[in-house]
Amino acid sequence: MSAVAAQAIPQTRRWWTTRRRGHAIALLFVIPALVNFAVFRYLPILAAIRSSLWQYSLLGGYGQFIGLQAYIRMLQDPIFWKSLQVTVAYVVTKVPAQIALSMGLALFLARENRFAAVVRSAIFAPVVSSIVVVSVIWGLMYHVQLGLINSIITSVGLPRIAFISNPDLALAAIVIMMVWKEIGFSMIILMAGLKGIPDMFYEAARIDGASGWQQFLGITLPLLRRVLMFVVVTQTIFSFQVFVPVYTMTHGGPLDATKVIVYYIYQNGFLFQDMGYAAAMSTLTLAILLVVSAVQMRLLRSEVEY
Known part of the structure; x- marks a missing residue:
C-alpha cells in the first residue's frame, strides 16, 4: 500500500503543473465576468427570445403561445x-x-x-x-427661437434653421x-x-x-x-x-x-x-x-x- 501511495503522489504532482495552476488562477479572475455576462447578458437574451413567442406584457404577463x-x-x-x-x-x-x-x-x-x-x-x-444632460443641452442649443446655434446664425444675417423640428x-x-x-x-x-x-x-x-x-x-x-x-x-x-x-x-x-x-x-x-x-x-x-x-x-x- 505504501508503494502505491508513493507512486500516486508524483502522478498528482505531474498533473497539477505550474501551467495548469496558472490557468486555474486565471479562471478565478474570469469567473466574475462570466457570471456578469451570464446573468445580465445571455439570460436576458434567452428570455427575450422566449417572450417573442408568446403574447406578453409587463402588466399582464405571459398569455397565449403565438409561435412566430x-x-x-x-x-x-x-x-x-x-x-x-x-x-x-x-x-x-x-x-x-x-x-x-x-x-x-x-x-x-x-x-x-x-x-x-x-x-x-x-x-x-x-x-x-x-x-441625458448632453441631449438636453444640445436640444436647447438647437431651439429655433432661443437656441445658441440659431442666435449665431441670425447674428450674421442668415435665417433661423429648425434643426430638430425639420424632418430633413x-x-x-x-x-x-x-x-x-x-x-x-x-x-x-x-x-x-x-x-x-x-x-x-x-x-x-x-x-x-x-x-x-x-x-x-x-x-x-x-x-x-x-x-x-x-x-x-x-x-x-x-x-x-x-x-x-x-x-x-x-x-x-x-x-x-x-x-x-x-x-x-x-x-x-x-x-x-x-x-x-x-x-x-x-x-x-x-x-x-x-x-x-x-x-x-x-x-x-x-x-x-x-
Missing part, C-alpha cells in the same frame, strides 16, 4: 421597416464621419506636449458626460451631437494604436523618399487595421443602440424621421404594452448586429505582425 406570429407581423409592419431604415441611415452617416474625424485628431494630437494634452482632455470630456434635418442634428459626444473615445483608441507602431518604419519610409500621405497609406493604415476593426465594430453596435437622444430631443419625430429601431422597440414594449412584439424586434436586431459585426471583422482583419 410576432416575426411575421414584423415583416409586414411598415413602421418597423421605416425605423430600420432610419437606424441604418444614422449608422452609415455617423460611424464613417466619427472615425474619419477621430483619425485626423489622433494623428494631430499624437505628439507629446502640454497643448496636445489639454486638447485631448477637452475632446474626451464629453465621453464621460451624461448622455432632425436626424443629421442628432448625428452631429453624437459624433461630438463620442469622438473622444475613438480618438483615444486610435492614438493608442498609433503609439504602438514602431518609428523605424516611418524612418525607413522617409529615407526612401515617401511623402506623408504615402506613409499614412502604406504604414499607418495597414498597421492600424486591428485597432480600426475594434473601433468600427464597437461604434456600429453603439450606433445601432442609440436611444436617449431620440427619446430626449425628438421622441421619434418629426414624421418618424428619427424613429430608430430601439425607440420603436421601447414604444411597443413600454407604451403599447406589447412586450412580445418588442422582444421579437430585439431578437432580429441582435441577429442583424451579429451578422454586420462578423462581416466587419472579416473585412478588417489583418495578418500583419509588428
